[in-house]
Amino acid sequence: ESHPKLFKIVAGRIVALDKFGEFKPQELSNIVWAYATTGDSHPKLFEKLADRIVALDNLRTFTPQALSNIVWAYTTLDVSHPNLFRKVADHIVDLPNLRKFKHKELANLVWSYATAAGDPQPMLFEKVGDHISTLGKGNLRSFRSWHLSTIAWAYATANESHPELFEKLADPATKQQHFFTSKQVHDFLW
Helix, strand or coil: CCCHHHHHHHHHHHHHCCCHHHCCHHHHHHHHHHHHHHCCCCHHHHHHHHHHHHHCCCCCCCCHHHHHHHHHHHHHCCCCCHHHHHHHHHHHHHCCCCCCCCHHHHHHHHHHHHHCCCCCCHHHHHHHHHHHHCCCHHHHHCCCHHHHHHHHHHHHHCCCCCHHHHHHHHHHHHHCHHHCCHHHHHHHHC
16 A cells, blocks of 8 residues: 655655756666556656656666556556657667567557557557567467457557567467456457
8 A cells, every 4th residue: 555645755855856867767667666556646756757768868778677667657647748758669669679578568568658648659569569570489478368468459559550460469369368358358359
């Protein structure tokens, strides 16, 4: 259970910091993730954190988990910051590959971009779809049912077509059909 008063005090202290740039990428990610998981939205804090990330020359020091958690947190709390989403998407699109991204991170990324208002970043969807499409069957079978349904739902919601991706998702989805909840079946078929 969260403690709203404590979260408000901490948010105020972080916003007031002069040396805000001393936060490491994982710390920035953990802060927004913590607020999102408790449902405590603090607009000034989220604006300052996003502005800090956008001002960076690059995002090379951010792990896939940090990137995924950041956009997930902003989307979960319905905090709009188009420049942040553009910066993260551009960084991911420019990566040589997405091998370091775990299944959950890929699912959370596309869910975040499909759910957030604004430009859905079609190049990001293309990059993620191309990556998943090149995975071998063994790797695809390690996707959990919620990863598969979330990815399928995100592409449909964002109106992003990627036939090779859906062809690749069909085999593990068929093999895991008994693990799908009714919502996951709905999301996958959306």
